[in-house]
Amino acid sequence: MNSSLVFRRLFCSRGFSASCRESELVGAGALPPHAEEASLYLHWPFCLRRCSYCNFNKYVPRRVDNAAMTRCLVKETATLLRLSRVARINSVFFGGGTPSLASPSTIAAVLETVSQNAHLPNEAEVTLEVNPTPTGMAKLKDFTEAGVNRFSVGVQSLRDDDLKRLGRDHSSWEALKAISEARTLCPGRVSVDVMFGLPGQSVESWEGELERVLDVCDDHVSLYQLTLERGTQLFKQVEFGEQTVPGDDVTAVMYRTARRILENRGFLQYEVSNFAKNGAVSLHNLGYWRARQYIGVGPGAHGRFVPQAEGAVQREARTQTLEPDVWMREVQQVGHGTRRRTRLTQLALLEEVLVMALRMTDGLTHQDWAMFNPDAGLHCILGQSEDVLELQERGLLILDVRGLRCSWEGLALLDSMLPTLLFHLEKYISNQEKQKEEGSPSLCQGGKSKTR
Ligand SMILES: C[S@@+](CC[C@H](N)C(=O)[O-])C[C@H]1O[C@@H](n2cnc3c(N)ncnc32)[C@H](O)[C@@H]1O
Ligand code: SF4
Numbered sequence: 001m002n003s004s005l006v007f008r009r010l011f012c013s014r015g016f017s018a019s020c021r022e023s024e025l026v027g028a029g030a031l032p033p034h035a036e037e038a039s040l041y042l043h044w045p046f047c048l049r050r051c052s053y054c055n056f057n058k059y060v061p062r063r064v065d066n067a068a069m070t071r072c073l074v075k076e077t078a079t080l081l082r083l084s085r086v087a088r089i090n091s092v093f094f095g096g097g098t099p100s101l102a103s104p105s106t107i108a109a110v111l112e113t114v115s116q117n118a119h120l121p122n123e124a125e126v127t128l129e130v131n132p133t134p135t136g137m138a139k140l141k142d143f144t145e146a147g148v149n150r151f152s153v154g155v156q157s158l159r160d161d162d163l164k165r166l167g168r169d170h171s172s173w174e175a176l177k178a179i180s181e182a183r184t185l186c187p188g189r190v191s192v193d194v195m196f197g198l199p200g201q202s203v204e205s206w207e208g209e210l211e212r213v214l215d216v217c218d219d220h221v222s223l224y225q226l227t228l229e230r231g232t233q234l235f236k237q238v239e240f241g242e243q244t245v246p247g248d249d250v251t252a253v254m255y256r257t258a259r260r261i262l263e264n265r266g267f268l269q270y271e272v273s274n275f276a277k278n279g280a281v282s283l284h285n286l287g288y289w290r291a292r293q294y295i296g297v298g299p300g301a302h303g304r305f306v307p308q309a310e311g312a313v314q315r316e317a318r319t320q321t322l323e324p325d326v327w328m329r330e331v332q333q334v335g336h337g338t339r340r341r342t343r344l345t346q347l348a349l350l351e352e353v354l355v356m357a358l359r360m361t362d363g364l365t366h367q368d369w370a371m372f373n374p375d376a377g378l379h380c381i382l383g384q385s386e387d388v389l390e391l392q393e394r395g396l397l398i399l400d401v402r403g404l405r406c407s408w409e410g411l412a413l414l415d416s417m418l419p420t421l422l423f424h425l426e427k428y429i430s431n432q433e434k435q436k437e438e439g440s441p442s443l444c445q446g447g448k449s450k451t452r
Contacts, residue, residue, distance in 0.1 A: 031313050032349065033371040035306050037088040039287040040081075042073065042110060043298030044099035045324050048133060052167040052237070055229035057300030057322050058097045069324075070106040072331040073298060074113045076320075079335035080295045081117035085308035089118045090292075091125040091284040094148070099129050100136030108146035110297075125283045127152055127191075132170040132178035140181055150189040150282075151182040152222070158212050159205075162198050165243070167233070176216055183218050188280055191220035196258065197251040198226055199234070199243040206254050207261065214265050219280035223258055223273050225251055255412055272359045272411055289360050290368065291353040296320060299327040299337070304344070304352075315349060317342045346373075347429045351422060354404075358414055358421075363398070363405020378404050381428045387420045 047058045081089075092114060094107060107128065114120045127150040128143055130136050140151070157163055158172045170178075182190040194213055196206050213221070226245065228235050237243040246254070259269060267275035271289060274282065287294060296303035296318065303318040319340040321327040327337035344352075353372045357364035369378050382388045383399060391397040396410030397417060406414055435441070 031306060031308075032315050034292050035308065035315075036086060037090055038084060038086045038293035038295050038305055039091040039093070039284050040077070040089050040114060040295045040297065041093050041095060041284075041301055041303070042077070042099070043296070043301040043320075044094060044096040044102045045299045046101055047096070047098045047169075048101065048131075048135065049167060049169040050233075051169075052165070052233040053226060053229065055232050056097065059324060061324075064101075066103050066106065068328060070103070070109050072328045072337075073106065074109050076297045076331050076336045077110055077113045077295075078117055079331075080297060080303070080305075080338075081114065083307045083309045083336075084293070084295055084305045086118050086293065086295075086305070089114050089120045089124065089295075091287060092120070092127070093284045094126075094128045096129055098131045098133075098136065100131055100133075100139065100143070104139055104142035104146040107143060107148060111147040125150055127282070127284055129154060130178060130182065132175040134174070137174070137178050137181060140178075140185055144185050149186055150191070151186055152191040152193060153178050153182055155179065155192045155213065156195050157198060158209055162201070165199055166195075179216055179218070188219050188278060190218035191222060191280075191282065192217045193222045193224065195224050195226050196254045197246050199238075199245050201246060201254075203250060203253050203257060207257055210258055210261055214261070214267075219277045220282065221262065221267060221275045223255075223262075223275070225255065252412065259408075269411075270361050272414065286360075289356045291349075291356050291372070299324045312343075315344045317344055317348075347426060350425055350429070354421060354425060355418060358404070358406055358418070361405065361411065363403055365403040366401075367403075369403065375432065376428065382421065382424050385420075385424050388424065391417055391420065 043057065045057055045059055046064050047060055050058070050060055092111065094102070094110075099107075111120065111126065126148050128148040129152045130140070131154050143151075153175070155175045155178075156166060156168060158175060160172050163170065163172060163175075179190065179192060192213060194210065196210075228238055228245065234243065238245055262269065262275045266277045268277065269275050270281050271285070274285065276282075291304075293305040293315065294303055295305055297320070299320060300322040301320045303320075304315055305318070306312050306315050317340075318338050321330055321337040321339040330337035350373055353369065354364060357368065364378070366377060378399060382404065388397065388399070391410070392399060395407055396413060398405050398407055398410075406417075410417065
């Protein structure tokens with residue numbers, strides 16, 4: 001079974017209250033859960049160089065008008081916060097692109113705008129992605145003074161020949177220096193991104209490399225299997241036989257080995273690609289996986305929130321205009337650069353809840369599910385299916401008193417299980433709609449999850 005998709009980086013943050021208030025329940029005319037709070041993602045779309053494998057929304061311009069960019073980011077942040085009417089922002093993530101190329105004053109201005117339009121608690125997690133280039137590193141201290149309290153360092157590899165092949169704009173020595181400086185500034189709050197499945201990489205070389213990373217890293221590690229993205233230089237090189245990447249069977253062993261190594265070094269896996277010790281989990285990303293609201297600011301950013309200022313009660317999926325120049329013009333003219341808005345149906349919302357939660361080792365709790373779908377529990381929707389039973393019997397999936405989650409083995413095969421789970425969810429929703437039309441009672445009343 002192909003497990004590669006589950007390692008994909010998300011474009012690219014809160015506790016759960018067991019007794020959700022009536023207004024938080026999803027139903028006709030009611031707001032989805034946690035509509036009064038959100039996290040905020042801000043996309044800085046510029047890079048110094050184009051890495052050979054990357055298909056993120058990034059540009060390598062001759063020069064960036066920092067002042068104009070800052071004005072637009074501030075304006076869009078204010079517009080979208082007002083539109084969402086959220087009272088509280090739980091976390092902020094500056095991603096890219098290379099946001100460590102932005103000026104610390106840009107970061108400070110955005111955070112100030114957040115504070116003016118919503119409550120941003122002092123202890124809120126504020127992460128900045130850092131490329132270990134001298135340009136970004138010189139400003140690390142200034143970034144913390146601007147309000148950043150967590151760094152995510154894009155190490156990718158500690159082998160210079162790999163870094164060169166990937167078109168990275170830094171050396172392994174610079175990566176080590178970046179980790180060390182970031183740890184001095186934000187002890188216990190530094191994450192490193194590492195990729196595996198690189199051209200020419202063997203299981204043994206990957207093991208050695210991961211051990212080296214673990215010798216120098218802080219309390220959080222994100223592991224990403226290299227995805228060959230259509231349209232990238234690396235994709236073409238592999239297509240024309242100029243580079244070879246390890247096959248699925250090898251990357252499956254690499255992933256399994258990495259999980260064991262991380263476990264032996266005291267890291268707890270809490271999501272498909274994420275490992276933490278001393279509880280240093282990424283609160284911002286947990287927000288995505290728990291299907292909480294988030295506001296996306298900047299070219300190409302994605303968001304999921306209820307535009308309450310327009311009287312809406314349903315969550316929307318929103319995408320901002322990709323090209324920085326066009327996005328800036330739109331922000332200057334109308335205050336935001338939202339290119340696409342899609343109102344999320346109940347099915348689309350529940351699909352996201354299920355797919356995102358199953359990425360976490362804790363999976364989906366019955367309480368969290370009931371918040372989004374009070375009409376029927378997980379046992380009712382999935383528990384009767386023979387396919388789901390088979391996944392349980394094969395030891396890949398667990399449905400019990402806690403909720404639904406993947407086993408250790410199952411987490412590596414999540415992508416192959418999702419079509420089955422989504423099929424049963426879709427079947428339930430379409431039956432429910434039919435029953436509503438016919439006025440017959442729902443088969444699963446009351447939202448209580450039967451437990452075996
Ligand atoms: C888009 S980058 C932005 C951060 C920063 N510019 C950097 O490169 O470190 C975020 C992370 O996505 C991961 N990533 C990007 N493209 C990928 C790909 N094709 N396959 C797997 N991971 C990828 C890398 O690990 C990277 O650290
Ligand atoms: S620096 Fe990061 S965002 Fe920029 S091209 Fe490389 S991987 Fe992509």
